Amino acid sequence: MKIGFIGIGHMGEGMARNLMQAGHQLTIYNRTRSKTERLRAEGAAVADSPAQAAAAAEVLITMLADDDAVGAAVLNGYPGQPPAIEGLQRDAIHMCTSTISVAMSRELEAAHKPRGQQYVASPVLGRPEAAAQRQLWLIAAGPQPAVERCRPILEALGRGFSVVASEPWKANLMKLGVNFMLASLLESIGEAFALVEKAGADVRQFLEVMNNGTFRSPLVENYGNRIIEKRYEPAGFSMRLGFKDVRLAMQSAIEETVPMPLTGLLSDHYLHALAHGHGELDWSAIAEVSRQAAGLTKTLRAGG
Numbered sequence: 001m002k003i004g005f006i007g008i009g010h011m012g013e014g015m016a017r018n019l020m021q022a023g024h025q026l027t028i029y030n031r032t033r034s035k036t037e038r039l040r041a042e043g044a045a046v047a048d049s050p051a052q053a054a055a056a057a058e059v060l061i062t063m064l065a066d067d068d069a070v071g072a073a074v075l076n077g078y079p080g081q082p083p084a085i086e087g088l089q090r091d092a093i094h095m096c097t098s099t100i101s102v103a104m105s106r107e108l109e110a111a112h113k114p115r116g117q118q119y120v121a122s123p124v125l126g127r128p129e130a131a132a133q134r135q136l137w138l139i140a141a142g143p144q145p146a147v148e149r150c151r152p153i154l155e156a157l158g159r160g161f162s163v164v165a166s167e168p169w170k171a172n173l174m175k176l177g178v179n180f181m182l183a184s185l186l187e188s189i190g191e192a193f194a195l196v197e198k199a200g201a202d203v204r205q206f207l208e209v210m211n212n213g214t215f216r217s218p219l220v221e222n223y224g225n226r227i228i229e230k231r232y233e234p235a236g237f238s239m240r241l242g243f244k245d246v247r248l249a250m251q252s253a254i255e256e257t258v259p260m261p262l263t264g265l266l267s268d269h270y271l272h273a274l275a276h277g278h279g280e281l282d283w284s285a286i287a288e289v290s291r292q293a294a295g296l297t298k299t300l301r302a303g304g
């Protein structure tokens with residue numbers, strides 16, 4: 001299949017590589033062109049604009065940071081570089097894999113429709129390592145025939161996928177729900193670790209006890225060890241993007257009139273980290289906000 005791919009970041013690079021390895025023909029675009037070098041050397045064509053990446057594509061995949069990035073690349077373009085929507089053929093599909101707002105997903109659907117283009121939302125679960133190893137889980141939603149046409153792509157990108165609705169925004173809402181739960185889990189691990197550490201008990205033993213005895217989750221184990229070892233750099237998923245997702249969950253909660261008080265607390269803690277210049281640390285460094293509040297550290301950086 002001819003695929004356009006925009007957004008060669010932490011997630012996008014591994015995803016694009018897996019598509020190439022599955023035999024698809026890729027034309028890629030990234031705002032910072034140097035990040036396309038490795039894939040170019042492996043056989044991808046590199047486009048000069050988002051529109052050019054979209055032009056020959058049966059499916060255009062975007063894996064961009066946030067609403068603004070998707071808006072710029074797909075709807076508005078850059079100076080001298082037309083947006084993807086102007087290049088995408090009639091009946092071609094835009095499959096948006098970013099974690100974006102429900103509102104942005106609706107805007108994309110509305111923008112593609114009058115041009116006869118299809119829109120499928122397919123946000124992903126899993127970190128960059130999972131993306132590289134084809135271990136993502138994808139949440140797909142869109143008109144059934146369009147989702148069906150995306151099946152070979154969904155299969156090439158991960159270990160499985162759920163088709164959740166014909167309305168694309170529902171996939172985005174579910175993704176935000178999952179990330180809200182993950183952020184809440186990291187926050188509670190951080191608070192409990194701070195308590196155990198300050199009281200003088202052994203945090204490693206605490207992790208062993210809580211995971212063997214209660215959670216039995218590789219997620220808890222991996223994040224717990226990452227926090228204990230303060231492996232916050234390089235980030236797999238940054239504080240900056242974690243804050244975005246908490247904020248988007250809060251935005252949906254307001255739109256649907258659903259009190260979600262934890263979103264307020266989480267948002268303040270991410271803001272604290274961002275205010276101290278730690279937006280590029282891994283989001284598990286949120287545990288350091290609790291350590292700092294407990295007087296256990298002065299800085300959120302590892303070794304501080």
Ligand SMILES: NC(=O)c1ccc[n+]([C@@H]2O[C@H](COP(=O)([O-])OP(=O)(O)OC[C@H]3O[C@@H](n4cnc5c(N)ncnc54)[C@H](OP(=O)(O)O)[C@@H]3O)[C@@H](O)[C@H]2O)c1
Pocket residue numbers: 006007008009010011012030031032035063064065066068069070072073097098099100124125126127128236237238241
């Ligand atoms: N990392 C994870 O663990 C993870 C897991 C699941 C889902 N996600 C979601 O996947 C998406 C990508 O995450 P990531 O970790 O791959 O992010 P990333 O490494 O920061 O990459 C972001 C991509 O967006 C581009 N971008 C950012 N702002 C832009 C703008 N204003 N205009 C055009 N392009 C822009 C970047 O281009 P440049 O190279 O030019 O900066 C880069 O290609 C996000 O929505 C994230 O929430 C991430």
